[in-house]
Amino acid sequence: MTGQTTPEQIEKTTKCGVQAWAAQGIVGRGVLLDYWSYAKESYDVNSRHPISAKDLKACAMAQGTQFEYGDILIIRTGWIDTYNKMTQDERVKLTEVPAYSHTFVGVDQHPDVADFLHDNYFSVVASDSPAFEVWPQNKEWNHHVNLLPKWGVPIGELWDLERLAEVCQQRKQYAFFFASTPNNIKAANSHSLPTYENIPPVDGMPHGCAWGLWDKDDKADQVGTLNLLTPSNTLEARKEIQTGVSVSLNWPLERIEDPGHNRTKIKHRFLDLKPALVGHDDEICINTQTSSQWDGLRHWAHQDSGKYYNGLTHDEISGERPNLRNGIQEWSKRGGVVGRGVLLDYVAWAEKRGIEYSAASKHCISHLDLETIAEEEGLKLRVGDILMVRTGWIKWYNESTSDERVAGCKANHNYVGVEGTAESIKWLWDHHFSALVGDNMAFEAWPAEGPYSEHDLYPPMPHLFSDDQLGIHDNVLALWGTPLGELWDLEELADQCKKHGRWSFFVTSCPLNVAGGVASPPNALAIF
Structure with a gap:
């Protein structure tokens, strides 16, 4: 120096x-x-x-x-x-x-x-x-x-x-x-990796678009920031395994009583194999957005351009000639999502400071809050970390009555989350996380401006966000190719972090190997 x-x-x-x-x-x-x-x-x-x-x-x-x-x-x-x-x-x-x-x-x-x-x-x-x-x-x-x-x-x-x-x-x-x-x-x-300020420009797209950053041999990349999870990164992450204690991060598939947003509840059917033999099959029909999930890179487009990560168009997913680009199967091909996870426990941090809020409100968690929590937990954030933010939404849901749950999920559409500002976007990119995870509905505070109407569930982004705000979904999924985890059960994880006295751990996640898949249950474990 x-x-x-x-x-x-x-x-x-x-x-x-x-x-x-x-x-x-x-x-x-x-x-x-x-x-x-x-x-x-x-x-x-x-x-x-x-x-x-x-x-x-x-x-x-x-x-x-x-x-x-x-x-x-x-x-x-x-x-x-x-x-x-x-x-x-x-x-x-x-x-x-x-x-x-x-x-x-x-x-x-x-x-x-x-x-x-x-x-x-x-x-x-x-x-x-x-x-x-x-x-x-x-x-x-x-x-x-x-x-x-x-x-x-x-x-x-x-x-x-x-x-x-x-x-x-x-x-x-x-x-x-x-x-x-x-x-x-x-x-x-x-x-x-470039800082947010130095991300190379992409024609026709706003600043911060990282398309092409991981393209190789004239082939368009399909996994975005998962490229940060290299074998050497995994070998370094395995050092987090010290006690062998493992924690499931998967909320029950049937937990949400009424998902809202016109999404159907899980349908679980048992198939009796008698009289051919004594046994059962079962059929499970789910909307991948109704419990713990990875939002894949076909889930959300950049709303102004209508393009998904790395230029994929809407018609390429659900048009007359669809293809499998950016499908969740690409995550399986690369060996799933494996690396070091870090938990920023906003719930515990807010309680210490007497900050009161409802998880069923648009309570915003700023990038400065996240930075302070990391410092107080003694975390040194690393390139490729899988960032998890405990907002308290699942805790709220578990402790609420049935009426409160329905009101919070279907009628209200207001959720605690990370604040969707330019500063937050810059903070998230400059730390170069491989994936982002929350225990809430959308990772980001939702909606950014006013509740949705009954017949207009997803209005255009320019009407959702004020001038100083940016959609985290737009940036993270569509512009960066960063997997977004929602509704992950981080309650036991928070307890184990407190018991172990550290907020970093080994993470393994094996999404469904579905060709062209839009999203998937994470099938995730944290190991200490």
Whole structure:
């Protein structure tokens, strides 16, 4: 952190962000020190093998490499080469080693190496190992402390140098032209998603439309922010499993007495198999919006344009020539929804502050409320988290009379939820959640302006929202492709979070594998 930027300032400033690199890129002469070949692959890359200043100089001499002012130094340690040759079981074993026990090859943490790096005036240093320097770090001396905060030298890690080494060996030349364009993200640390302000524009759509962000090989993406749930994200999330206690997050399918919005109640029919045999089948007919659910990416369009996530049209879903794009089956293809869940318990937080409200009213939870709750729970929100907000709606429903429930669900259409403002939208995107979940009807406070009439259940969005408000459904589902969970039962989860003293946990959800599905019960569990 050059210029005396403190750790506390990192979260509040764009100073030292990689957007400064993106303005001009990193362009210059690169030099490869192929130490892996020079040492004839004679060491274990997953051991604390130190590469000394003497080793680096000898390697450069053997290659005939002479350094120039501002060179981009790249060191091949063999870590990537070894990893590529490992079996899957061997790779899994690496991930099972506790973080504090990790060991791998790297440059020696010694003043002689620091002098070598400094005296050659490298502009950037990089390697194919996980940390550039030998690991674990030396508490008294390590290069991250010198290179990044003191000298302002960027460090590249886990670079794939295999093809580069092959070409350098063939040409017997280890210097080359180098160009790199870092992502233009203000105050970015390591992930590559744009802030809300920097989401690239999409023709004909409002700012904040993230279509195309995850497209690959000219194929339109169909799962949106679920792309954040990578295998490495899952491996990190499994660290949340410490006690083995599991909690179902699924409200009973038949719980709501009158769903409202012209939606039908569950129909459950038992089929007696006698006299052929003694047994039963059953048939279950549900509207996927009447209990715990995932809103999929065919559920809600951007109301002004009439387009669903990534440009899907209404006719492509229910017209004369429908297709299966954005269907819930795509979530199953990618292995469901698995990652770290975090609970922001607004109910408990409001009770501590004497905030009284009815869950059957349009009580708004602001982004500042959510930020404060996370801080007080001791939560550090991460990229890819599955955010859950306990609003108290299910608690209200469970404790209400039948008449109160019908009034709240059918006649009223006013629900507690996250406030639909520009600030809330920006806050949700900039935290890069993979999915959003609430225990209420719509996740967001509903409706944004006035109750619905009996014959106009879903009026156009411009009439629903005042000038300073935005529809969370419009942004989250249609513009971002972020799954939206509603009516999840978070009561037992809140109790377990309190008992465990932490509000993060492992989440697994397996939606129905229905081709073209619009929504699905979540079939979700939280595991502590």
